[in-house]
Amino acid sequence: MLFQVEMTVKLPPSMPAEQAAEIKATEKAYAQELQRSGKWRHLWRVAGSYANVSIFDVEDNAELQEIISNLPLFPYMEISVKPLCRHPSSIREDDS
Numbered sequence: 030m031l032f033q034v035e036m037t038v039k040l041p042p043s044m045p046a047e048q049a050a051e052i053k054a055t056e057k058a059y060a061q062e063l064q065r066s067g068k069w070r071h072l073w074r075v076a077g078s079y080a081n082v083s084i085f086d087v088e089d090n091a092e093l094q095e096i097i098s099n100l101p102l103f104p105y106m107e108i109s110v111k112p113l114c115r116h117p118s119s120i121r122e123d124d125s
C-alpha cells in the first residue's frame with residue numbers, strides 16, 4: 030500500500046543544539062535504512078521549509094503507523110497521511 034506522508038519538523042527552540050544534532054543523525058540513519066529496504070520509496074524536501082513529502086510503500090496502515098511512530102523526530106513533527114492508489118493515466122510501472 031502506498032501512502033503520501035507530509036512531515037513538518039518543529040523542534041523546540043529550547044532544545045540544546047547537541048541534542049538536536051543527535052536526534053537528526055539517528056533520524057537520518059533510520060530514514061536511510063528504510064529507503065534501502067524499499068519501505069520509504071521517496072523523500073523530498075519541501076523547498077523553504079523544514080518539512081518533507083514522502084511516499085511509503087508498506088503492507089498496511091499498522092506498518093505505516095509503526096514506522097512513523099518510531100521516527101526519532103516523531104515527537105517533534107506534525108504529520109499528515111494520504112492513502113494513494115494508481116492513477117488510470119499513469120505510465121509508470123511501479124506506481125501501484
Ligand SMILES: O=C(O)C[C@H]1C=CC(=O)O1
Binds near residue numbers: 036056058079080081
Ligand atoms: O528532515 C526531515 O524532513 C525530517 C526527517 C525525515 C527524514 C530525515 O532524515 O529527517
